[in-house]
Amino acid sequence: MPLHHRLASAATYVLLVAGSLVMLGPLLWMLAASFKSIPEILAFPPTLLPKSFDPRNYRQVFEQADFLRYFLNSTVIAAITVVSVLVTSSLAGYAFAKFTFPGRNVLFVLVLATLMIPFQVRVIPLYVLAGDLHLLNTYAGMVLPSLVDAFGIFLMRQFLTAVPSELIEVARVDGAGELRIFFRIVLPLAKPALSALAIFTLVSSWESFLWPLLVASSPDMYTLPLGLAQFAGRYLSRTDLQMAASTLTVIPLLVAFLIMQRRFIEGLATTGFK
Template identity: 45%
Template sequence: MPESRGKITFSGILKLLVLCAGACAMLYPFVFMILSSFKNNAEIIRNPPTFIPEVFTWDNYRKVFEENRFGRFFFNSVWLTCLKTSIILYSSAYFGYVFAKLRFRGKEALFLFVLATMMIPWPVTIVPQYQLMGWLGWVGEYTSLIIPSLFSTFGIFMMRQYMAAVPDELIEAARIDSAGEFTIFHRIVLPDVIPAVSALGIFQFLWVWDDYLWPFLMMQSMDRYTLPVGLSLFNGQYYNDNGGIFAAATISVLPVILVYLLFQRQFVEGIALTGIKG
């Protein structure tokens, strides 16, 4: 129901105002965070607070980078996140397709079973999972981070939802042409759900990127720490360096925003694609 073309209406201006107010609310904490990361500690705690830094300083960033082996952590985070996200995307699409478009006995039960696992809070399973990793001899190995997250319940759930929207006629037509099911999945269905895959990709990327407790528990040597684990060293209970906290928070948030902005175009195009198919 897009606005009728051309005219500037009162309701149009009102809408714009509401949207702008909302946008300010959405952005304020980030602007506040980024600006604060350039203030010195004395200015951060001043009352009443300043908005724009009076004395602009890079010190907070210098400290955070110097006191941490950031390069190594960053590198570990990047390759682990990319690898894990790619695996999850493919596996989610695959299972999503099977659950949405193929019929077999016990499908509903299997799906419910998969869904139910989402409802167990993680703190209680962490000890048995650790024990399992110990038995498998994976403690301290990258396998302990990769293998347990080959599949994502949320991903399967989401992809099934999207796969259901792929028109049956499309698939049926290919089946009549006696194309193999794998060919149909790879050649016809996957391209059709690219928007969903990229949406899921963004979420998975973020979750994997932010994942902190499990990598911390598993990785036994600092060379294998990821970025969030490295950042957590600065998040001690008595840590008082507010400038450092703001700088650290900014550093952990910025790469993610960049990735999102890069993905944005594909995301938008994807949504337009679904629009045509709808």
């Protein structure tokens, strides 16, 4: 390899490493600070690693707030949302990609148009609807706005358009029904896109703050973002406890991404986001 090519590759790697450190810096500091005491956090010059990895901050967080309940609420809401979005998006995306019916393109454009409407504009009618259906302060009310996702429909439609129609036609000739084709042929081929959509939906649901804040009227229904905001308000001067609580909120997302990262990257590459 010529010298200038090696220099260019080395410079690229240096930039990537520097960018990674910039992106991971706040996360690493949060994790390290969650094991430090207040004097150690405020020490100058600052230190990256704590003197001792003492989990006392985490013990105090669980003693001062019901984070297990918040975690349960977030997990239930995220699970319902992810499953619903995967089902509705895959079905609608398959219909838009492989079926021809009157008004298909117009309907798809209308679905995409909803992406341009900010959620804040829809909050009031959604809240009134949830109140009329007696869904306030319930799991059903929490997941109401996110059961169907226009971006998920778009993502699945883009992926399934690339699936060869001949596979579906052969299955129909062999006598397979539409549901069997969908579950036995289409879904196995769509695993990368489904994984990418699952990550997007999980992050969006896990970090949701405005809608749970409006719907949840009792602490028993608080999600992790709401519990973290309340906890931070009570302990403004306890940076150590705030960092421990923030770490508890972030860890599930990191674990989910590490488990699904390969499929996630494949999904992005095969749906036009490469």
